[in-house]
Amino acid sequence: MSAASSSPVGRRVSARIGAISESATLAVDAKAKALKAAGRPVIGFGAGEPDFPTPEYIVDAAVEACRTPRFHRYTPPGGLPELKEALAAKTLRDSGYRVDPAQVLVTNGGKQAIYEAFAALLDPGDEVIVPAPYWTTYPESIRLAGGVPVDVVADETTGYRVSVEQLEAARTERTKVLLFVSPSNPTGAVYSREQTEEIGRWAAEHGLWVLTDEIYEHLVYGGASATSLPVAVPELADRCVVVNGVAKTYAMTGWRVGWLIGPKDVIKAATNLQSHATSNVSNVAQAAALAAVSGDLTAVERMREAFDRRRRTIVRMLNEIDGVDCPEPEGAFYAYPSVKALLGREIRGRRPETTLELAGVLLEEAEVAVVPGEAFGTPGYLRLSYALGDDDLVEGVSRLQKLLGEAAG
Incomplete structure (x- = not known):
């Protein structure tokens, strides 16, 4: 060289x-x-x-937003206040998780939410346990934030679900965060409430943070149901960050609206980062997301x-x-x-x-x-x-x- x-x-x-x-x-x-x-x-x-x-009523809300002069200007970098309130209400409605609007950050899609969460939590060398198969963006976001992804592999014999024993075997003194995704991309695996509770209690016992991605929460089939980790294990809530978005549930992949829910200090840090990276999410897209999460699920x-x-x-x-x-x-x-x-x-x-x-x-x-x-x-x-x-x-x-x-x- x-x-x-x-x-x-x-x-x-x-x-x-x-x-x-x-x-x-x-x-x-x-x-x-x-x-x-x-x-x-x-x-x-x-x-x-x-x-x-995208459902018509959501598109109509965006069209109206285009005609609204206040949406032609900068708005708060953390999200429209009315959208943050609606996301808190939607989280209670759909997950049973009660949060304050100050615990919500509106992001440019779920990818920005994931990156900003890891950036706010990780110092160089901190390890993140990543169950595999994993979505391609997770390890890259971890590395970009200075962290080290540690794979824990599950296969078809377990329905692509990792066990607490596997997680414990991967834990070291450098482990700071567990990534938990249910329902899963790429496998479609859904952890039962009992499995979710067991993993959550293990994380709480060892003082770990958990980033849980719930973007597929409404897309479950048969007898499966998605369980929100901080609801299943309330003692973990102060060390849990939830990622979600409108992309999958409402057929809004191109609108680029996601959000982050977590402890106020983490959300404030991530908001500060976003204020320099992108500032506010497009106001038209935020208005569309407001209509989406405020409407029914028909x-x-x-x-x-x-x-x-x-x-x-x-x-x-x-x-x-x-x-x-x-x-x-x-x-x-x-x-x-x-x-x-x-x-x-x-x-x-x-x-x-x-x-x-x-x-x-x-x-x-x-x-x-x-x-x-x-x-x-x-x-x-x-x-x-x-x-x-x-x-x-x-x-x-x-x-x-x-x-x-x-x-x-």
């Missing part, structure tokens, strides 16, 4: 930012859309994005019913493929099948040895875009979002059935 490239003067991109990898899910989605734009009939199972339009229930129908279809069809083992997800809108038995098999003259290679074969030969398990910390798996139309879902998995049915050992 030359002196110029190793010195700060010669380095074009900082080591901190240069170490961040691109979002794998967004990269797959972008590639699929580019191929479609070029005329190829690609079906994308990559992005976690509902195919429904539109949400219609979407949930569609996701449930698609969930059962995709799991059945995937499990019909020899070499695929797909547990039934209980939440979110993802299937996460193990395809380890397919690796090394010949598929149209190629023998993919990794799921990264297999995903490339599926895109090239079947024109189906999926995200390989490497993106989620667990090679040997694929993530398929079933937040797409029923016909596209059936056509896409049918293509996989046909192609993978040709696989030879």
